Amino acid sequence: MHAKEGREQPPLVTIEHVSKSFGAVRAVDDVSLTIREGEFFALLGPSGCGKTSLMRMIAGFGEPDRGRILLAGHDVTHVPPHKRPVNMMFQNYALFPHLNVFENVAFGLREEGVAKHEIFARVAEALRLVQMQPFAERKPQALSGGQKQRVALARAIVKRPKLLLLDEPLAALDRRLREETQEELKHLQKSLGIAFLVVTHDQDEAMMMADRIAVMQAGKVLQTGTPADLYERPANRAVARFIGDTNVIDPEIRARLDGRALVAADGVAFEIHTGPARDFSLGIRPEKLRVLEPQGSIPGAVVIEGVVEQRLYRGDVTELRVRTAQHVWRVAMLNASRQSTFVPDVGARIEIAFSPHDVMVLPE
Amino acid sequence: MRVRPVILVPFLWLALFFLAPLAIVLRLAFSESAQARPPYRPVFAWADGWQVWLEKVKALGLSNFEAMLDEPLYADAFFSSVGLAAAGTLLVLLIAYPLAYAIARAPRDRRLFLLTLIVVPFWTSFLIRIYAWIALSKPEGLINHALKSLGLIDAPLPLFGNHLAIIIGIAYSYLPFMVLPLYATLEKLDWSLEDAARDLGATRLRAFWRVTFPQTWRGIIAGVLLVFVPALGEFIVPDLLGGSDTLMIGKVLWSEFFGNRDWPLASALAVMLLLLLALPLAVLRVLEDRRETV
Numbered sequence: 001m002h003a004k005e006g007r008e009q010p011p012l013v014t015i016e017h018v019s020k021s022f023g024a025v026r027a028v029d030d031v032s033l034t035i036r037e038g039e040f041f042a043l044l045g046p047s048g049c050g051k052t053s054l055m056r057m058i059a060g061f062g063e064p065d066r067g068r069i070l071l072a073g074h075d076v077t078h079v080p081p082h083k084r085p086v087n088m089m090f091q092n093y094a095l096f097p098h099l100n101v102f103e104n105v106a107f108g109l110r111e112e113g114v115a116k117h118e119i120f121a122r123v124a125e126a127l128r129l130v131q132m133q134p135f136a137e138r139k140p141q142a143l144s145g146g147q148k149q150r151v152a153l154a155r156a157i158v159k160r161p162k163l164l165l166l167d168e169p170l171a172a173l174d175r176r177l178r179e180e181t182q183e184e185l186k187h188l189q190k191s192l193g194i195a196f197l198v199v200t201h202d203q204d205e206a207m208m209m210a211d212r213i214a215v216m217q218a219g220k221v222l223q224t225g226t227p228a229d230l231y232e233r234p235a236n237r238a239v240a241r242f243i244g245d246t247n248v249i250d251p252e253i254r255a256r257l258d259g260r261a262l263v264a265a266d267g268v269a270f271e272i273h274t275g276p277a278r279d280f281s282l283g284i285r286p287e288k289l290r291v292l293e294p295q296g297s298i299p300g301a302v303v304i305e306g307v308v309e310q311r312l313y314r315g316d317v318t319e320l321r322v323r324t325a326q327h328v329w330r331v332a333m334l335n336a337s338r339q340s341t342f343v344p345d346v347g348a349r350i351e352i353a354f355s356p357h358d359v360m361v362l363p364e
Numbered sequence: 365m366r367v368r369p370v371i372l373v374p375f376l377w378l379a380l381f382f383l384a385p386l387a388i389v390l391r392l393a394f395s396e397s398a399q400a401r402p403p404y405r406p407v408f409a410w411a412d413g414w415q416v417w418l419e420k421v422k423a424l425g426l427s428n429f430e431a432m433l434d435e436p437l438y439a440d441a442f443f444s445s446v447g448l449a450a451a452g453t454l455l456v457l458l459i460a461y462p463l464a465y466a467i468a469r470a471p472r473d474r475r476l477f478l479l480t481l482i483v484v485p486f487w488t489s490f491l492i493r494i495y496a497w498i499a500l501s502k503p504e505g506l507i508n509h510a511l512k513s514l515g516l517i518d519a520p521l522p523l524f525g526n527h528l529a530i531i532i533g534i535a536y537s538y539l540p541f542m543v544l545p546l547y548a549t550l551e552k553l554d555w556s557l558e559d560a561a562r563d564l565g566a567t568r569l570r571a572f573w574r575v576t577f578p579q580t581w582r583g584i585i586a587g588v589l590l591v592f593v594p595a596l597g598e599f600i601v602p603d604l605l606g607g608s609d610t611l612m613i614g615k616v617l618w619s620e621f622f623g624n625r626d627w628p629l630a631s632a633l634a635v636m637l638l639l640l641l642a643l644p645l646a647v648l649r650v651l652e653d654r655r656e657t658v
Contacts, residue, residue, distance in 0.1 A: 059563055060562075060563075061559060061562075061563075080562070080567075081559075081562045081563050082562050082563070082564075082565045082566055082567055086563075087563055087564065088560075088563045090556050090559070090560055092554070092556060094554065094556045094557050094559065094560035095560075096557060096560070096561075096575055097557075097579065098575075098578045098579055107561065107564050107566075107574070108564030108565050111561075111564055111565035111566045111570065112565050155564070159564065159565070
C-alpha cells in the first residue's frame with residue numbers, strides 16, 4: 001500500500017549515471033535511482049558493495065566522478081554538505097563528546113542561526129519524539145547504545161531535512177532492541193513525512209522497514225523494487241540468493257516456444273513462462289515446496305521423489321534437506337499447529353511438490 | 365592493595381634526582397653568602413639533626429628573599445620572562461597546531477615519517493642550531509641578505525638581538541614539545557564528528573572550531589606547559605639571540621651564580637621561580653579535576 005502511495009509521489013532524489021572510484025576500485029558503477037518524496041528507501045547490499053559511498057555522495061561527502069545528483073529538482077552534485085537540505089545519521093552515531101544531549105541536538109540549529117527560544121522549543125520537541133527528554137543534560141558517554149542512537153536520530157531530524165540518510169542505523173544495537181527500533185523508525189518516518197534512505201547489509205531490516213529497496217552488488221544496482229517484488233520476482237540469480245533462501249536449479253531445457261519453455265528438474269518435466277531470457281536458472285523458495293503425505297497428490301503440481309537427509313527444527317518452521325536424483329532441496333514446513341502435522345524422519349523416502357507458477361526464472 | 369616493588373623504581377628515581385637536588389637548593393637559599401669555597405655559610409648544617417633544624421626554622425632569616433624583593437631587577441626579569449615565554453609559547457602553538465592537525469589527518473602510513481621530520485632537527489646539538497639561527501637572522505645574515513637581493517626590503521629586518529629574536533628562538537627550539545602532545549590528542553579523534561558537524565550545516569572551518577578544537581584542550585594544555593615552563597627559565601636563547609637589554613630570569617640566575625658568585629641569592633631566586641610556576645600548575649590541575657567530575 002505504501003508502495004502505491006510512493007508511486008504517486010514526485011521524485012525527491014534523482015541519481016543519474018553516478019560513478020565513483022577510489023584508486024582502482026569502482027565503488028559506485030553507473031548507478032541511476034529515484035527516491036520519491038515521503039518514501040522509505042533502502043540500499044541493501046553486502047559490505048563493500050558501494051552503498052555507503054553512494055549515500056555519502058548524496059550527503060555531499062565526496063563528489064561523483066561522473067553523473068549527477070538532483071535533489072528536489074536542483075542539481076546538487078557540487079554543493080557542499082553544509083548547504084544540502086539533507087541530514088545523516090552516522091553509523092557510529094558521531095555524537096559530539098564535549099557537548100551534552102541538548103547541545104548535540106541544538107548544534108545544527110545554532111549553525112543555521114535559529115533564534116534561541118525556537119532552538120529550545122525544537123530541540124525539546126525532537127527529544128520528545130525519541131523519548132530522550134529526561135537525558136537532555138547528559139553527556140553522550142553516559143548513554144547506552146540505544147540512547148545514543150535516539151539522540152543521533154533527534155539531531156538528524158531537528159533540522160527538518162527533506163531527506164534523512166541513515167547509515168546502518170541499527171547495526172550497533174542488540175537483536176531485541178533492533179526489532180523494536182525498526183518499528184519505531186518506520187512509524188516515525190510515516191508521521192514526519194520525511195523521506196528516509198537507509199543503508200544496510202541486513203535484508204530482514206530492509207524488508208521490514210522499506211517501501212522500496214535497491215539491491216547493490218559490486219557498485220551496481222541489481223534490482224529496485226518493493227520487498228515483495230524482490231522476494232517473489234527477483235531480477236536475477238544474485239538477488240534471489242541475497243534476499244531470503246532459495247533453491248537455485250540449473251534446469252535441463254527441452255524446448256522453447258514464444259517465451260515459454262519445457263524444462264526438467266530431476267528428470268521431471270514442466271512448462272514455465274520464461275519471457276525473453278535465454279540463459280537462466282530456476283529458483284524455488286523453500287516454503288513454496290510441499291511435502292506430500294503418503295499417497296497424497298496435488299493437482300497440477302510437479303512432484304519429485306527424494307530422501308530426507310537432514311531435519312532442522314526452527315520453531316516456526318521445520319526445515320528439511322531432501323536429496324533427489326540431481327539436487328539437494330531445502331523445504332520449509334510451517335509448524336502451523338502444536339498438534340504434530342506430518343513431518344517425515346531423516347532417511348524417509350518422500351515426495352516433494354511445487355506449482356510451476358511458483359518457479360522463478362532467474363537470468364544470469 | 366599491595367604495592368608492587370616495581371613501582372618503587374620511579375619513586376626512587378624521583379627522590380634521587382628531583383627531591384634531593386631540590387633539598388640542596390632549598391638549603392642553599394636559606395644560607396648566607398660568604399667569601400669562601402663554596403661561597404656560602406649554611407644555616408642548616410647536615411650534622412645538626414632535625415631538632416636543631418626546627419629551632420632554626422623558627423628563627424629563620426629570609427634575607428635572601430627580602431633582597432630579592434628589594435631589588436626591582438628581579439621582578440622586572442621575572443615579568444619580562446613571563447611575557448617573552450608566553451609570546452613564544454603562543455607562537456609555537458600557532459605553528460604547531462596546524463602541523464599536528466595535518467599529520468594526524470595524513471594517511472596512516474605517512475604519519476610516522478612526518479613526525480620524524482619534526483623531530484629530526486633535534487638530533488643536532490641545541491647550541492649548534494641556535495648558532496645557525498644567528499647566522500640566519502643577523503642583519504647581514506642569510507634571511508636579510510636573500511630578501512634584500514630579491515628587492516623585497518631596503519633595510520634589514522630586526523630579527524636578531526631583540527625580543528622578537530627571543531620569541532622566534534623559543535618557538536623554534538620548543539616546536540616538537542608542542543607538536544607531539546597535540547598530535548597525540550588529535551590522532552585519537554573520530555573524524556566522522558567533523559563530517560557530522562558539516563552535515564548539520566557547519567563549514568569546514570566552523571566544524572573544526574566547534575567540534576575538533578574543543579576536544580583538544582588537553583593536548584593544548586600539555587603542550588603549553590611543556591613549552592612555557594622551560595621557556596620561562598631559558599638561558600641560552602636570550603643569551604645568544606637577545607640583545608644586551610633583554611632581561612630573562614634564567615640569565616639573571618646564571619649571572620648571580622657564576623658572575624656574582626652569590627649562590628644563596630641565586631638559589632632563593634630559583635626557589636621563587638619554582639613557586640611561581642608551581643602555583644598556576646596546581647590551579648590548573650584543580651580546574652582539570654573539576655571539569656572531569658562534571
